[in-house]
Amino acid sequence: MHFTLAHAASVLAFCSAASAAPAIESNTYAAASATSTAAAAPTANLAALGLSKTAQIFLSDTRVDAINNVLTKNEDFVFKFLDKATGGPGEGGEIIAANRKTFPALTGTGIGAALGKLGPCGFNTPHVHPRATELLFQIEGKVVSSMFPENAVNKADGTPREILNTINPFESTVYFQGSVHSQFNPDCTNSTFFAAQSAEDFGTGQVAQELFGTSDAAVAAVFGNVIDGADVDKLRGSISVNVALGVEECLKKCGIPKRK
Ligand SMILES: *[C@@H]1O[C@H](CO)[C@@H](O)[C@H](O)[C@H]1NC(C)=O
Numbered sequence: 001m002h003f004t005l006a007h008a009a010s011v012l013a014f015c016s017a018a019s020a021a022p023a024i025e026s027n028t029y030a031a032a033s034a035t036s037t038a039a040a041a042p043t044a045n046l047a048a049l050g051l052s053k054t055a056q057i058f059l060s061d062t063r064v065d066a067i068n069n070v071l072t073k074n075e076d077f078v079f080k081f082l083d084k085a086t087g088g089p090g091e092g093g094e095i096i097a098a099n100r101k102t103f104p105a106l107t108g109t110g111i112g113a114a115l116g117k118l119g120p121c122g123f124n125t126p127h128v129h130p131r132a133t134e135l136l137f138q139i140e141g142k143v144v145s146s147m148f149p150e151n152a153v154n155k156a157d158g159t160p161r162e163i164l165n166t167i168n169p170f171e172s173t174v175y176f177q178g179s180v181h182s183q184f185n186p187d188c189t190n191s192t193f194f195a196a197q198s199a200e201d202f203g204t205g206q207v208a209q210e211l212f213g214t215s216d217a218a219v220a221a222v223f224g225n226v227i228d229g230a231d232v233d234k235l236r237g238s239i240s241v242n243v244a245l246g247v248e249e250c251l252k253k254c255g256i257p258k259r260k
Contacts, residue, residue, distance in 0.1 A: 110200055131201060136174075187254075
């Protein structure tokens with residue numbers, strides 16, 4: 001039998017088509033486009049699958065497809081922090097997170113942010129961001145900022161060095177990725193800050209809960225875990241002496257009774 005070059009080419013073509021077929025069919029994205037009769041970009045069909053905007057953006061071939069098919073409204077590019085405020089877990093305040101889930105336009109950008117609202121003596125308890133460095137910018141009032149960067153950042157006496165600062169309006173401080181940090185409002189008025197994050201899914205881990213596995217309502221909000229300074233005793237053992245004393249002083253100054 002003559003086995004010509006043309007035969008070989010058609011056999012090869014058949015084989016590659018056959019082996020590629022199952023892979024294409026098991027791919028939802030390709031399946032979605034296969035069911036389409038329109039010539040529109042495949043991403044146009046992702047919404048019909050009930051996927052979140054974030055997931056649709058991830059599956060878009062290009063940024064142009066994501067903008068044209070998913071981020072179709074100009075308002076998709078606006079995040080209204082105050083509209084997302086829930087009132088927080090109590091008088092302490094709350095942290096409102098703009099990440100790729102709450103603000104899908106951030107998907108693929110590598111950045112996120114949070115707005116911090118702390119009431120009088122309010123306390124954003126010690127936490128880490130596992131995937132981001134944070135740049136805090138103080139808007140109104142002030143915060144006492146504490147950061148423990150990592151092991152071996154010590155004082156001369158060998159104990160951990162706490163990077164403690166008071167941040168005033170139009171001042172910034174930086175929290176390194178993975179550092180344990182906290183903010184408390186030392187005044188009897190509100191404190192508001194904006195915090196840029198170097199990841200669209202920066203994540204937050206509250207040290208006290210992670211260490212002790214506590215689900216105490218005072219320290220179990222969805223984001224940020226801001227508590228009323230009056231509940232400071234509940235964090236005894238998981239916060240620095242400096243911060244504990246500062247909160248106590250604030251409670252006294254503002255006439256806020258401590259809860260036991
Ligand atoms: C402080 O913040 C709370 C909660 O956001 C708000 O209800 C209150 O009006 C604020 N107070 C002032 C003086 O801005």
